[in-house]
Amino acid sequence: MTATITAFVSSPDRGRGLARDMRVRWALEEVGQPYNVRLLSFKAMKEPAHLALHPFGAIPTYEEGDLALFESGAIVFHIAERHAGLLPHDANARARAITWIFAAINSVEPPIWDLSLTRIIEGNESWSKQRLPLVEERLRKRLGELSTRLGDADWLDGGFSAGDLMMVAVLLRAKPSGILNEFPKLSAYVARGEARPAYQRAFAAQLAVFTASSANG
Amino acid sequence: MTATITAFVSSPDRGRGLARDMRVRWALEEVGQPYNVRLLSFKAMKEPAHLALHPFGAIPTYEEGDLALFESGAIVFHIAERHAGLLPHDANARARAITWIFAAINSVEPPIWDLSLTRIIEGNESWSKQRLPLVEERLRKRLGELSTRLGDADWLDGGFSAGDLMMVAVLLRAKPSGILNEFPKLSAYVARGEARPAYQRAFAAQLAVFTASSANG
Numbered sequence: 364m365t366a367t368i369t370a371f372v373s374s375p376d377r378g379r380g381l382a383r384d385m386r387v388r389w390a391l392e393e394v395g396q397p398y399n400v401r402l403l404s405f406k407a408m409k410e411p412a413h414l415a416l417h418p419f420g421a422i423p424t425y426e427e428g429d430l431a432l433f434e435s436g437a438i439v440f441h442i443a444e445r446h447a448g449l450l451p452h453d454a455n456a457r458a459r460a461i462t463w464i465f466a467a468i469n470s471v472e473p474p475i476w477d478l479s480l481t482r483i484i485e486g487n488e489s490w491s492k493q494r495l496p497l498v499e500e501r502l503r504k505r506l507g508e509l510s511t512r513l514g515d516a517d518w519l520d521g522g523f524s525a526g527d528l529m530m531v532a533v534l535l536r537a538k539p540s541g542i543l544n545e546f547p548k549l550s551a552y553v554a555r556g557e558a559r560p561a562y563q564r565a566f567a568a569q570l571a572v573f574t575a576s577s578a579n580g
Numbered sequence: 581m582t583a584t585i586t587a588f589v590s591s592p593d594r595g596r597g598l599a600r601d602m603r604v605r606w607a608l609e610e611v612g613q614p615y616n617v618r619l620l621s622f623k624a625m626k627e628p629a630h631l632a633l634h635p636f637g638a639i640p641t642y643e644e645g646d647l648a649l650f651e652s653g654a655i656v657f658h659i660a661e662r663h664a665g666l667l668p669h670d671a672n673a674r675a676r677a678i679t680w681i682f683a684a685i686n687s688v689e690p691p692i693w694d695l696s697l698t699r700i701i702e703g704n705e706s707w708s709k710q711r712l713p714l715v716e717e718r719l720r721k722r723l724g725e726l727s728t729r730l731g732d733a734d735w736l737d738g739g740f741s742a743g744d745l746m747m748v749a750v751l752l753r754a755k756p757s758g759i760l761n762e763f764p765k766l767s768a769y770v771a772r773g774e775a776r777p778a779y780q781r782a783f784a785a786q787l788a789v790f791t792a793s794s795a796n797g
Binding site for chain 2: 414418419420421429430431432433434435436437440441455458459461462464465466468469470472473476477485488489490493494497505508509511512
């Protein structure tokens with residue numbers, strides 16, 4: 364049964380692959396599963412039909428037969444658990460790969476999100492400029508710790524896993540600020556993720572949505 | 581093999597059960613598994629021996645034979661996956677319970693953390709008071725959405741699961757601000773979690789650590 368995911372009809376990142384449907388698209392491409400996409404406006408995301416799928420009125424969601432999921436981390440894990448290619452077979456290695464999924468969204472994404480919040484969402488508030496250095500320092504500290512752990516390895520723990528997929532997807536959100544590039548090992552890690560054919564197929568698919576919506580709008 | 585977790589030797593929450601080891605203790609109590617605790621000072625958390633276990637120098641960690649994990653979400657999931665009692669057997673219900681683990685740490689904990697950040701960590705910064713209403717509004721919006729989804733149910737999706745465990749543990753962090761109590765359904769939900777014998781055993785264990793450290797310090 365082909366799964367259906369949701370995505371922005373017109374992504375606020377203008378097709379740069381930073382919206383959270385990208386992680387799910389990428390995971391589905393890695394395991395070779397086709398999928399359908401239902402596009403949603405910001406207005407439709409807050410309507411009852413979508414809130415029944417996603418209590419916080421966001422994207423992505425994942426529908427497959429009777430199953431409906433939300434939260435990109437949960438969806439990527441679900442895909443990784445059901446199809447070969449994103450989690451190691453060894454039980455301990457598998458548990459560590461899952462740990463990196465959680466680390467990406469729980470320990471690395473929050474300071475990146477706080478930077479977007481400070482620069483963009485709170486960009487016109489009186490405190491934004493004053494607060495920015497503190498937020499940037501927190502992010503640099505976290506990325507420094509991650510870079511130290513990665514070291515010269517290609518991936519976080521052995522072969523490429525769902526943990527790397529999620530971490531690369533999260534780190535990409537720190538790229539526009541320029542801060543990711545201050546950490547050459549992490550930049551190279553992200554570039555390795557972006558070079559994967561599955562990533563490129565997913566990226567092209569989400570870009571095509573934005574291009575079409577721009578042409579139509 | 582008995583697992584060993586790490587916790588603060590002297591928790592900054594003064595034994596109120598808000599530190600992240602509490603989630604792991606609670607999960608272990610729910611599934612009836614004994615565990616050892618290794619206590620760490622803030623200094624020890626940043627030393628190489630601990631950074632080898634936890635790249636971001638935090639607690640909790642989880643060691644069991646050759647396996648070492650970090651991230652409370654990953655540890656709770658690991659426990660729930662290996663022992664009966666925290667995840668439903670039905671595959672779809674299990675996937676939804678896992679979704680709530682992710683929702684707790686990815687969609688509910690960040691605005692709660694931002695409130696602590698604004699009030700405490702950035703409490704002396706010039707912008708703290710100005711920024712606070714915005715941060716509180718964001719948290720109220722998210723808690724309102726969660727309360728709507730929970731409705732009059734006892735738990736988020738059928739019986740108590742690891743998803744509820746994580747959500748209650750996260751929501752407890754919004755209690756000291758008084759904002760949780762603005763949502764009676766969520767307050768009652770949290771109280772149901774706190775009333776569980778496993779929660780109470782875990783709470784007593786973490787409080788005993790703080791009491792001992794206070795007596796010694």
